[in-house]
Amino acid sequence: MSFDYKVADLGLAEAGRHQIRLAEHEMPGLMSIREEFAESQPLKGAKIAGSLHMTVQTAVLIETLTALGAQVRWASCNIYSTQDEAAAAIVVGPNGTPQDPQGVPVFAWKGETLEEYWDCTHEILTWADTGDGIDGPNMILDDGGDATMLVHNGRTWEQAGQVPPTTEDDPEEFTVVKALVRRTLEQDPQKWAAVAERIKGVTEETTTGVHRLYQLAEAGELLFPAINVNDAVTKSKFDNKYGTRHSVLDGLNRATDVLVGGKVAVVAGYGDVGKGVSAALAGQGARVIVTEVDPICALQAAMDGYQVTTMDQAAAYGDIFVTTTGCFDVITADHMAAMKNKAIVSNIGHFDNEIDMAGLARTPGITKTEIKPQVHEWTFANGSSIIVLSEGRLMNLGNATGHPSFVMSNSFANQTIAQIELFAKAEEYVDEDGNPSVTTLPKHLDEKVARLHLDALGVELTELTKDQAEYLGVDVAGPYKPEHYRY
């Protein structure tokens, strides 16, 4: 079998395969979904373009999708988050060799340039005809919305009958996307209409991507239906919270190995991720300060025992900074100039604009020294310096390997169920006017995902009696909570 792919080194496949094998043991949700649907093959005919951190856990997701009948092409959704051994193992496949790869086309390696990143995203949207007359994906599995936005951006330019100009004054990343759209439209003026038309729908992994989808739907510009995987309870209340509670320390430790106990840690944002990050740092004995814009989350932070103040106030006191907001310019160049010597500055939110890296680079007299990959010391003209992790991109995936398998089993079980659901019934996912909608998975599926993970932790669940269920007004088998319940 021959197919195109682009990864760092297929020689890493064996190491990747060992890690995948261990991860499978820690991902009971995905493995039981594989078993449940092995025969019925609900994803037969699905051609999934996946844009999600190419880690060991994602490898188990990819092989679950293919076990259910899907064809897949994969890219990472961040330039630093790929685990090269996982990417290699997926290309080689369980039965192939580095000389005769038999797995799945992956376009991802750790340390891509932005141009390479967008080329990889374009690769997953561009398939050769695989014998069924269809030369493109019919599903997207997205994390952060870059693949979805590329289709929408391309379609917008194409509909306007234009190719994007190559302007100098746009932010760097936007120019890269525009250059890519320009190139594709010059080659094929109908490219994006064809891509968009084939896509039945997208399942979106994270808060930031979901936010983009709702904006598109509100503007009436969403081209295909979407399932919001992030807001499954078994995703955002687990991955975003307990996942970051683990991986934020992993990122800090691998990057700097600084002792967290006793330090002042400043956490920007107290949503699901902020709660996990604050708990982790406090658990290590840090004195945690939270910044928030939402009075409810600010009050929660205060009642959880954290000091709540503004970044303007906290900048000069923190030893460790972590942004978790999904917003931009949360830590400005002025904040960084006011920080203590050797303060550690990092972001765990989806995009790199939470910390004003461009502003930092423009600071007069500043110099940048690489301590090691993804760890840089920025020294100000007065000799004081700060340590920035992963160039301001998400540090738990840039400096470490992201969330551990068990929590990702919850997230990815939701992803798989959402792909099955949307692939089978995309036409039902529309609003009252028949326009593509953004929807969360029904609660009984959320409860199913949780149920799949109980045995592995030795949890013994109490069962309602029929009378008790009647008294509470629920079914013995669930769902147990009304839609508005917040957990």
Ligand code: NAI
């Ligand atoms: P969320 O919406 O629950 O929390 C974000 C919080 O930040 C909100 O409470 C909001 O009020 C606050 N906030 C917004 N602007 C602010 C500002 N300027 N200053 C202070 N606080 C501000 O979102 P969630 O689920 O916690 O996700 C946050 C980010 O993390 C998103 O970009 C998401 O995509 C990403 N994410 C990253 C993961 C990782 O592994 N690195 C895992 C899950 C999510």
